[in-house]
Amino acid sequence: MAILLLAAGCGTPTPLLFAELSKEDKNQTEFPVGMTVNYTCRPGYVEQPQMSPTITCLENQTWSEAQEFCKLLQCPPPPNIDKAKHNSQHLDVFPAGIVVNYSCDPGYSLLGEESIICTDSGNWSLPLPQCAGGCGAPPNLSFAELTKESKTKLEFAVGDTVRYSCRPGHLRRPGMPQTLTCLQNHTWSEALEFCKRKQCKYPESPKNGRVVVLTDLLFGSSVNHTCDEGYRMVGQSHRRCEVLGRDVAWTGLPPICQSK
Known part of the structure; x- marks a missing residue:
């Protein structure tokens, strides 16, 4: 009577959390002693350098111990974004597939x-979100300039207010705030003319001549002087209302009209 001898070998290779059998070894049905099978890392894991991704069927018909030749793939801590925070500050490990959400500080808007x-x-997916500042630099006004405190600011969130002071030659209009505010649409509020031009005194007319007011007597305006017929002008005919100390005055001296 013939005796059927079964070949010594191992059963199904050890299932691993971090790796799966290679395509070639998945199709194997017999695993004799001495046979080695190969693994590939599962998604979310990466090979450990200098560690062989294999196990071998031993003489005792058991599989050799599977080393942890695939390690969990993870990203470095999420990048910090200016004027923003993310929701994973409590985590120490960031495996592949984890999602991190950002939110901007009050007064800033998320881009992306x-x-x-x-x-x-x-690596973290790109592009990274950004938090846009509320407004750019405050507008440059012909009649006013930023106060020292507001000049030192570099960023302006929605809701921030900057203050102006009247430029030389100008006077504050009563009851009008000297401020601008960064609005929700990232533009500055309308700059009302909260500083008005100072006015020079009415210029004296030269003897035997007269003054010609070209526009008005306000800061920056000009007047001309003319002499009566039979007289000639000595000095400048043109004068301008300019800053003088803390006030405004006409430049130079009025001309003289001399008899020809």
Whole structure:
């Protein structure tokens, strides 16, 4: 009577959380002693350098111990974004597939997607979101300039207010605030003319001549002087209302009209 001898070997290779059998070894049905099978890392895991991704069927018909030749793929801590915070400050590990959400500080708006994801390459998805500042530099006004405190500010969130002071030659209009505010649409509120031009005194007319007011007597305006017929002008005919100390006055001296 013939005796059927079964070949010594191992059963199905050990299932691993971090790796799966290679395509070639998945099709194997018999695993004799001495046979080695190969694994590939599962998604979200990466090979450990200098560690062989294999196990071997031993003489005792058991599989050799599977070393942890695939480690969990993870990203570095999420990048910090200016004027923003993310929702994963409590985490120490960031495996592939984890999603991190950002939110901007009050007064700033999110540009781009609010979330990033740790990819299978161990890097965070791009592009990173950004938080846009409320407004750009405050407008330059002909009649007023920023106060020292407001000049030192570099960023302006929605809701921020800057203050102006009247330039030389100008006077504050009563009851009008000297401020601008950064609005929700990231533009500055309308700059009302809260400083008015100071006015020079009516210029004296030269003897035997007269003054010609070209526009008005306000700061920056000009007047001309003319002499009566039979007289000639000595000095400048043109004068301008300019800053003098803390007030305004006409430049130079009035001309003289001399008899020809």
